[in-house]
Structures are given as structure tokens and as C-alpha cells.
Amino acid sequence: xxxxxxxxxxxxxxxxxxxxxxxxxxxxxxxxxxxxxxxxxxxxxxxxxxxxxxxxxxxxxxxxxxxxxxxxxxxxxxxxxxxxxxxxxxxxxxxxxxxxxxxxxxxxxxxxxxxxxxxxxxxxxxxxxxxxxxxxxxxxxxxxxxxxxxxx
Numbered sequence: 001x002x003x004x005x006x007x008x009x010x011x012x013x014x015x016x017x018x019x020x021x022x023x024x025x026x027x028x029x030x031x032x033x034x035x036x037x038x039x040x041x042x043x044x045x046x047x048x049x050x051x052x053x054x055x056x057x058x059x060x061x062x063x064x065x066x067x068x069x070x071x072x073x074x075x076x077x078x079x080x081x082x083x084x085x086x087x088x089x090x091x092x093x094x095x096x097x098x099x100x101x102x103x104x105x106x107x108x109x110x111x112x113x114x115x116x117x118x119x120x121x122x123x124x125x126x127x128x129x130x131x132x133x134x135x136x137x138x139x140x141x142x143x144x145x146x147x148x149x150x151x152x
Contacts, residue, residue: 001075002100003027004050006064007128007138008071017062020055025099027051029117030063031145038063043093043104046145047117066141071121073128076135080106083135085123091116091142103137117143 004027021037024030028051029041038061041047047066055061076083077095083105094117095104109115122138130136 001073001130001136002096002102004029004072004074004101005128006050006070007073008069009064010067010069013067013070014065015052015062016049016065017060020057020059020061022057023098024051024055024061026054028098029094029101030061040098040101041094041117043095043107044117046143046147047141048145066144068140068144068147070141072118072139072141073125073130074101074103074118074137074139075133076103076105076137078105078135081108083123083137087120087137088123090120092118092120092139094118103139117141 018038021039029047030038030049031041031045032048049063049065052062090108090110092103093107094101096102118139119142124134125138
């Protein structure tokens, strides 16, 4: 499974329409550029929100604004480090490009630092259609663009 799937959001979560600066797939994490256009979030960048639809360069894209407490279901790349239940409480960055974003397990930070775009709150969760898949986790968005640190 590529890209985030929102499993918990505020009932009053904001949806905004932005202009795409590049090709964007549904469920891509989105970052806003200095000119106000949307691009696919890269590892280490603040996450503005999640694309609700696909869009091509220069066209509108609806984006669900990330907010503290939002929870997403994500797959892990398991490159260098295998995702495990011991990663609950760790922070991770993402890896991949449009339509193919995953949690980068080799970036696990469990030393109390504020590094990592996502904060793991669940390992191999049940009830989301991926029961028994040990590469799937539940994550809060920890680095929200426009907020200093969503978990502070």
C-alpha cells in the first residue's frame, strides 16, 4: 500500500484548493511552496496536508489540512530497518515520490529528539483491511507545515 490513508481527523478539518506545482496522486502528503502552489512532500519537509484527489501541474487539487491528532495508516519500506512493535513511540520521515510514499524505517528516532515527520502510535493495526500485515502502522503527523512541532 502506498501513500497515507486518513483514519482519524477532526470533524471540522479544513479542505483547501491549491494549484498543483507538479503531478500529485490522491493521498500524497502535500507541502506548500513559497508561491502558494502544492508539491509532493519530500522526506524532512513539513506536511501541510493530504491530497484528496490526483492533479497535474497547473491544475487545482483539494487538500485536507493536517492537524494535531490526525491519524494516518501507512506502509513502511522496511529498508535497512524492519518495522516492529518496538517502533511505537518512534518518529520517522517519509520516502518516495508521488503515488509511492512510504514510511522510511531507517529514519526511526526513539531517543527523545524532535526528528521525524510521523509519530508511530500503532503496529500492525486490525480493522483497516490490512490485518496481519506487519509492515503497516498507525501514525500521527508530527511535523505540520505552519506549526513549529505538532507534538509539543
